[in-house]
Amino acid sequence: MHEFHQCDIRSDMLVLGVGRGSTRWGARALISLLAALIFFVPCSTRLVCLGCFLVSHRCESISSCAFLTPSSGLVSFQRPALVCSEAFSAFLFKHCPVVAERFSPTPWCWGGRLQTLVCAALKSRPPVSYRNELIRTVDGGQISLDWVDNQASVTYPESSTRPTVLILPGITGNSQQSYVLHAVSQATRHGYRCVVFNNRGLGGEELLTPVTYCAANTSDLECVVQHVKGLYPTAPVLGAGVSLGGMVLLNYLARKHTESGLVAGITISVPWDAHKSSDSMEEPLNWLLFNRHITRCLHRAVTRHRKILEKVVDVDYVLKARTIREFDERYTSLIFGYNSCMDYYRDASPGKKLPSTAVPILCLNAADDPFSPQTAFPVSVVQDLPNVALVLTSHGGHIAFLQGFFPLGESYMERLFGQFVHAVFEHQEEMKRACGIKEEQMKD
Structure with missing residues (x-):
């Protein structure tokens, strides 16, 4: 049986209402005006406009939040909704306890837009030293890979068996994005190796052919996976995709089915319907x-x-x-x-392709993400799948999920990422059983 697994919220709490209250729309109009002023007025008045923007955005967020819930009350400071099979949810509750915790967004940073903007402006950047590698593609192009080999790993001193996290950044991102640096920091802390797949033309390399990248094309990802598996045939590889990178990853997993070469996948803030x-x-x-x-x-x-x-x-x-x-x-x-x-x-839209995937997949989305409307979340599809889990928060924006009054440290998405990656690599057999995956189904 597949159903919503939740602590304090139900599936209907994530369905956006269609109310048109004057307060809500008045707040939105004020926000639009103030946002424009922030960009176009003289510097001397921007601070005042920004303060008004924050206040009005807070009001609009509270107003909008009411439309995310039934009559029982607001969703704020609730545990995320977990949509998956009973067996997969039991595995996640056991090995990823963050899914059962209350998500309390930064109190002055409610609303998806503000979460997204503040995260981009204030998020810390852990120091990461990469080793760059250029690989060639079958069409004569080249791809830039940034490696963190983690040779000092105590948990996995042998490089041949050290688990690898393959990270796919967003639409114009690369290995230097703060969310990538935090993901690398989380993974290497557990002793794993990381490799960042920079889309063609975004990793500092020259284009050798007039081809770049898109959310639907998975040939470059297939090339990268084959390369990584060729270097370390016995080391498990997990794919981690952010935004457009998540779309590419999910489309790849659906296309390759049991022959993806990956043991699992995790996505953050995927736009489910382009x-x-x-x-x-x-x-x-x-x-x-x-x-x-x-x-x-x-x-x-x-x-x-x-x-x-x-x-x-x-x-x-x-x-x-x-x-x-x-x-x-x-x-x-x-x-x-x-x-x-x-x-x-x-x-490019991956939502309806999920039934074709054959590895455990965890997907994190926020209901107030301006890049990925909650009306596109594939809840009904996932409810019938044993290997896919959706973690849905009412707040969090796009690649943000900020917590704490000073949101400079670990965010909710980074904690979830770290726990899930660790659970995948350290409990592979238990995870396969939870997701109904048989050994003969998986091919490297």
């Missing part, structure tokens, strides 16, 4: 705070590799894109042979 994510990101405030910035980052990547990319696309036209969707229409869908951006988004 269409709905684009709609959310094109809301005025989300465009102002996030979409515009990411589009500019995509522009910079194209500009850096303009000489080779202009062979296949009209670079000047691409650089006029004002949103991620326009960029995907003018660039991504063309590069990867889709008839339209709609076709690309349909192929």
Whole structure:
């Protein structure tokens, strides 16, 4: 039997209401105005605007929160909803106790937008020293991998058997993102090896072919997994994908089924439906705070590799894109042979592909993530699967999940990541039994 496993909240508490109270929409209008002022007014008045923004955002968050719950009350400071089979939930409660704890977001940082912005601005950056490696692909391109070999590991002194965490960053991210550095820190602390798969063109390397990356294409990930397994055939490998990296990972696991070469996967803040994510990101405030910035980052990547990319696309036209969707229409869908951006988004969305996966997978999402609307969460799909678990929080934003009054240390997602990675590598057989996976089903 598969069902919601929860402590204080039910599945219907994560369904966004459709109320249109004047207080809620008035707060949103005020937030939009203040956000615009923060960007466009003189520096001398920005501090006042920012203070008003925080207050109004707090009001809007409290108002919105009411629509996340039934009549029983607010969801704030509740334990996350855990959607998975009974056996998988028992495994997680035993080896990942953080899933049973109350998630208390930073009190002055409620709301997904503010969580996301504050995390990007204030998050600490653990020191990490990488060893870079460039590998070639079958089409003549190259991929930049950043390794932390962890030769000083006491738990796994033999490199041949040392477990490996393969990390896939987000849409314009690389091995230097704070969330990647924290993931590496968590994994190496347990004695594991890490390798960060930088998407083509984002790891400091030159593009050798006019091909970059997209959420639906998994050929580069397959190349990386084969390379890692070739170097360490007997060492287990876990895939960890963040945002777009999570989409790539899930699409890969669904495509390869029992032949993925991975023992498990974990994703953070995955956009489950690319269409709905684009709609959310094109809301005025989300465009102002996030979409515009990411589009500019995509522009910079194209500009850096303009000489080779202009062979296949009209670079000047691409650089006029004002949103991620326009960029995907003018660039991504063309590069990867889709008839339209709609076709690309349909192929990239991983939610309905989960039944084709064959390894244990843990997915963390927040209901207030502006990049991944909760209406797209694949709850009904996961309820029928023995190997997939959704951990859903009411707050947390996008790749944030900040806790504590001064949210500079470990966040909820980092604690969950560390505990799950440890559980996977140290209790593999128990995990397989919990997820109904037989040994003969798995092929390296």
